[in-house]
Amino acid sequence: MTEKEYNKSVETLANPLFRFIFKNLGIREDAENIVQDSFESLWINRDKVENEKVKSWLFTTAYRKMIDNIRKSKKTVEMPEFVNEKGREASQPDLRNIVSSALDRLPEIQKTVILLRDYEGYDYAEIGKITGLNESQVKVYIFRARQTLKNYLVSLENII
């Protein structure tokens, strides 16, 4: 990987990686630190990483650092900052906020796999490589995650 390719990967992958980590951790500073560490590791190992596999390499590295961070801190997950499409904080609970609050209730592994699936479009095999799971396990975790989210939405609708 050349310096130019590295800088290109920063432009294209820094924000998506940050959103993935931030969605999992809920703490902006920790998410930025993990992203910085991941790119620094990429720079150090740029001779070993092929340009075509940069995205999966970065997400794998960031995921492992995120898990380490969670194990070390065991902090309470803060509510992420959400802004609606018009750039204003939602005064009324909209669907995105409800889903996000439901997401925070998921176990870490389920949250990770569903974020990789929906945010980055990874298939089961790629998610398995990043998280160290096999395809069957990934599928099961995604199903359980969606089912939990669905049940939460149904319960809210029944209340409303």
Next chain:
Amino acid sequence: MKPIDSNNIDEIMFALLEGEIQGDERDRLLEAIEADPEYKKLWRMWQNTVLNPDESVGMNTASLLKKERKKGIIVPFRIIRYSAAAAIVLSVGIYFLANTGDQSDDLVNSAKEPVKINNSALPVPKPSVNLVVPADQTSVDSVKPLKEKIKNMALDQPSENPQPAFRNQENLQEISTPVVPPNIPVFAHNENETTINQASPASPSAVSDIQVTVTSYENPIQETKSKKSLLGKVFGNLKVKIENDSNTITKRKLVIDNDKYQIIAGF
């Protein structure tokens, strides 16, 4: 294909959502779901579980992650060391040449007749009168009558404490006189050549190992003392070279030449 019921509705909707069911089967299932209000509501809930990234959320310092290498020339440290050493040597040499230039200007302008002194123990290729300036002949004022004194000295009888005779070329009168101290400069008049030999300070009878010849040119550039600059003194037309000389110990001699003087040092 098994029918949709409450036991498999979640699995079927999940499969539809993940894209595992395609084609005609997908169309048929969707028609069945749309036909039932409860299934339709449930299908909408399943669709809301698909997350969409919030593009407004981003990393503010992402641009700082880029690597930008500064282009430049890497100079090896050893070159820097050699350059520093060369600069020091050059500075010392310039200082030395500049200071010797000041003294020579005054004495050259005041001397009228050539003075030739050879105090060297080394053989001199050309016959010349070997004269030694006594130790007391150091002041500037003594330069004028110096010729006469030297002539007289050459004809004088040996002193009470005779010094070893110098090995000189043929047809020269040997002189038993005290060895010239190493710090007595004798500068030549125009068109004349002065050879200064610095004896070793170890003992009067020690053999000198450095022979220095200072020659002034006929028409040196006349400059007032106050207008001279260091660079003008040294870098007028300064030439430094090393030539072969079979009469020296190392078979080499250093020649330094500028607009006014030519300094030849055998070593």
